[in-house]
């Protein structure tokens with residue numbers, strides 16, 4: 729299976745990683761839409777929100793708590809956007825679940 733985000737997780741492809749633990753990785757978007765544009769991913773390969781199951785409940789909860797923590801660490805917690813693109817019609821290009829954290833506007 730070829731997945732560019734799994735390749736980044738496995739360190740087969742470079743990325744500007746800002747945070748990593750056993751369950752998640754956070755790196756800078758290659759084409760940032762704002763001064764701060766990060767992608768937060770579970771390391772386990774889930775395709776999209778449409779592919780979430782009951783077993784992912786804790787993972788998804790932890791992903792939002794991580795977003796809050798990263799926003800604070802990055803100094804953008806006074807205002808930011810969290811976005812999931814779902815499916816091609818929803819603008820999803822990479823089929824590995826990821827949460828966009830976008831902010832840093834003056």
Ligand code: 5GP
Pocket residue numbers: 732743744755756757758759760767812813819820821822823
């Ligand atoms: P999607 O539209 O699937 O939610 O967004 C995928 C995001 O991943 C896009 O904003 C795109 O710029 C970013 N992206 C795609 N390929 C790479 C890559 O190889 N490295 C990094 N850092 N970001 C990527």
Ligand code: ZN
Pocket residue numbers: 731732733734735772773774823824
């Ligand atoms: Zn993947």
